[in-house]
Structure formats: structure tokens, C-alpha cells
Amino acid sequence: MTTARPEIRSEYLEWAKLRSSAKFNLATSGLDGFPLANLPVKIEDLEISIGGSYGYPPLQERLARKNDVSPDCIVAANGTSMANHLAMAALVEPGDEVLIEQPAYDPLLRVAEYLGATVRRFPRRLEDGFALDPREIERHLTARTRLVVVTNLHNPSGARTLDSRLHLIGEIAQSRNAHVLVDEVYLEACFDSQARSAFHLGSNFIVTSSLTKAFGLSGLRCGWIIAPKPLAERMWRINDLFGVIPAHVAELLSVIALDNLQQIEEYARTRLETNRPILQQFLASRRDLFAMPAAQGTTAFPQLASGHVDALCQLLREKYETAVVPGRFFEMPNHFRIGIGGKTEMLEEGLRRLGKALDEIAS
Numbered sequence: 001m002t003t004a005r006p007e008i009r010s011e012y013l014e015w016a017k018l019r020s021s022a023k024f025n026l027a028t029s030g031l032d033g034f035p036l037a038n039l040p041v042k043i044e045d046l047e048i049s050i051g052g053s054y055g056y057p058p059l060q061e062r063l064a065r066k067n068d069v070s071p072d073c074i075v076a077a078n079g080t081s082m083a084n085h086l087a088m089a090a091l092v093e094p095g096d097e098v099l100i101e102q103p104a105y106d107p108l109l110r111v112a113e114y115l116g117a118t119v120r121r122f123p124r125r126l127e128d129g130f131a132l133d134p135r136e137i138e139r140h141l142t143a144r145t146r147l148v149v150v151t152n153l154h155n156p157s158g159a160r161t162l163d164s165r166l167h168l169i170g171e172i173a174q175s176r177n178a179h180v181l182v183d184e185v186y187l188e189a190c191f192d193s194q195a196r197s198a199f200h201l202g203s204n205f206i207v208t209s210s211l212t213k214a215f216g217l218s219g220l221r222c223g224w225i226i227a228p229k230p231l232a233e234r235m236w237r238i239n240d241l242f243g244v245i246p247a248h249v250a251e252l253l254s255v256i257a258l259d260n261l262q263q264i265e266e267y268a269r270t271r272l273e274t275n276r277p278i279l280q281q282f283l284a285s286r287r288d289l290f291a292m293p294a295a296q297g298t299t300a301f302p303q304l305a306s307g308h309v310d311a312l313c314q315l316l317r318e319k320y321e322t323a324v325v326p327g328r329f330f331e332m333p334n335h336f337r338i339g340i341g342g343k344t345e346m347l348e349e350g351l352r353r354l355g356k357a358l359d360e361i362a363s
């Protein structure tokens with residue numbers, strides 16, 4: 001008898017792809033598109049095909065240098081999305097337990113389910129600034145836990161976890177023979193020298209990331225996994241069943257982007273440093289929202305003090321042409337997520353409209 005694989009779908013991604021767009025779009029979590037025209041690209045630099053291998057060496061080298069690891073530890077992937085899938089597929093067998101933070105980025109949960117894992121959760125709490133609590137993780141580990149999954153910065157809240165705490169989490173997981181997967185796609189948006197990959201914190205750390213969120217380069221799908229060499233090789237083999245080889249044009253453009261990352265970083269940093277105080281000021285001005293200060297990253301995740309977030313989102317979209325992400329996609333229906341990676345004028349107007357919608361539901 002065969003058992004059918006359960007249908008797994010990410011309602012969040014369906015919503016994000018089909019129903020999130022709006023004139024004033026505060027629903028995105030990354031920087032909006034860095035223009036191709038701003039990259040020093042000549043048509044002669046591009047080519048369509050190259051013999052397939054396990055990684056395009058110039059890209060492998062740059063990703064390795066960026067992360068201060070050996071190229072053998074880098075697995076290039078189609079965005080952090082495929083990176084997460086490959087990492088989990090290499091680490092998890094059906095029936096294993098995977099312990100995932102709550103609230104979480106929905107596809108992390110769905111990938112673990114798709115792989116046949118038993119998904120367990122541990123909380124990150126608003127009252128603790130959504131901090132990762134190693135003791136909370138320890139309490140939820142069992143003999144069957146093979147993997148602990150966290151995001152740093154945290155999506156949706158933007159909370160940052162420092163290395164000392166992650167290190168402790170690594171030790172706790174290690175004592176149960178579990179790995180720790182850290183999705184660092186938003187850590188890139190910290191732009192500081194302390195933002196070093198958690199891969200360096202212990203042999204049981206696996207890290208995923210991409211150029212998507214911090215640099216506005218989503219369309220390149222330049223993602224990667226950092227893993228110890230034997231696991232990295234396993235992930236390359238699994239990728240043979242999925243993407244096999246990436247679009248070579250995207251690899252070449254990713255190399256150019258990485259060679260010009262400082263310039264792109266300037267653009268991104270300026271945008272975020274301009275937009276963050278605007279959001280902070282807005283949040284501080286609202287008594288109907290509870291939120292921790294948006295100290296870093298690209299998102300905030302306020303709680304609505306009273307009333308229904310779904311009703312707020314509907315009003316906001318229908319009357320005020322503005323979108324935020326309803327918290328139900330992060331299993332916290334009293335919250336919503338605001339992204340600050342868009343153009344400053346759009347953010348200002350979107351927040352002004354959000355304020356009007358909040359006033360309207362309160363009256």
C-alpha cells in the first residue's frame with residue numbers, strides 16, 4: 001500500500017504572490033529592486049550557457065570570501081528558499097522532529113512538513129522583544145529532534161540574536177545531536193562587522209542566505225547554504241533532483257553584484273537609515289499599537305491593541321490602497337508586519353494611510 005504525500009501549500013506565499021500588491025505596498029520584507037542599469041554590466045560580460053558543474057567557481061569563490069569560509073562549504077541555491085529546502089532535505093528524515101520558532105516564516109514550516117518531519121514549536125514572545133531564549137529551546141528538544149530552525153534577524157519582528165546566544169543554542173542542540181539551521185537572509189541588512197555568519201559558531205550550524213532582502217536583488221536568486229563539506233556535498237546531490245543547474249546569466253550577474261556589493265550596500269543602507277526613523281516615529285505616535293522599536297532590519301511586527309487585524313487590512317487595502325502582511329500568516333492574528341524597504345515617499349504615504357485606517361476602525 002502506498003501513502004499519498006499530503007498536499008502542502010504555503011498560504012502565505014499564495015497571498016504574497018496573488019493578493020499582496022497595492023499602490024502603497026508595505027507588505028514586502030526586503031529592499032525594493034536595485035536597478036540593473038546601476039550595475040556595471042556589459043553585454044559582453046554575459047553568456048547564456050556553460051558546462052554544468054557543482055557551482056560556478058567564480059561565484060563559489062566570492063560567496064566563500066564574503067562568508068570567510070572554504071568554497072567547499074558553499075552550496076549555491078535558487079534563493080534562500082531553495083537553500084532552506086536543500087538544507088532541511090539533507091538533515092531530516094521522515095519522522096524526525098524539527099523544532100521551529102514561533103512566529104515563523106511560513107515556508108520553513110511547510111518544507112519541514114513536506115519532508116515528512118514532525119514539526120514542533122518553541123515561542124518567541126513580544127514581551128521579550130521576540131528574543132530567542134536558549135532555555136525555551138532546550139525545554140522543547142526531545143530525543144527525536146534532529147534540527148532547530150531559527151531566523152536571524154527574526155522574520156517577522158526583525159529581532160536580532162547575538163552570537164553568544166546562538167552559540168549557547170548550538171551547544172544545547174549539540175548535546176542532543178541536533179543541527180541548528182539559521183536563516184540569515186535579513187542579517188545581511190545589518191551592514192555591520194558584527195554580522196558574521198553563525199556558521200562559525202560551531203560544527204552543528206548550517207546557514208542559509210541570499211542577496212534578496214538586503215540588496216534588492218531578489219530576481220538574481222543568488223542564494224547559498226554554508227555547511228560542513230560532507231553535508232554540502234549531500235545538498236549538491238539533492239539539488240540534482242531539483243534545480244540541477246542555475247541560470248548561468250544569473251550566476252554571471254551575481255558575480256558582478258558581489259564585486260560591487262559595497263556600492264549596492266550604500267544604496268540599501270541609505271534607504272533603510274532614512275526609512276527606519278519614519279517607521280519608529282509612526283509606531284511611537286500610536287497608542288493603539290504595541291511594538292518593539294525597529295532597531296534594525298527591514299520589518300516591524302506591531303500588535304493591534306484592540307480590534308481585528310484582518311478587518312484593518314481589508315479596510316487598508318480597499319479604501320486606502322495600502323498593504324501590510326496580516327499576522328495570521330505568522331500565526332499571530334493580532335499583529336501585522338510592516339516592511340520599510342520601499343521608496344521613502346511610498347513608506348510615508350503608506351504609513352499616513354495606515355494611521356487613517358487605524359483611526360477609522362477605532363471610531
Ligand SMILES: Cc1ncc(COP(=O)(O)O)c(C=O)c1O
Nearest residue numbers: 079080081105151155185210212
Ligand atoms: C526568513 C526568510 N527566508 C527566506 C526567504 C526567501 O528568500 P529568497 O528570496 O532568498 O528565496 C524569505 C522571504 O521572505 C524569508 O523571510
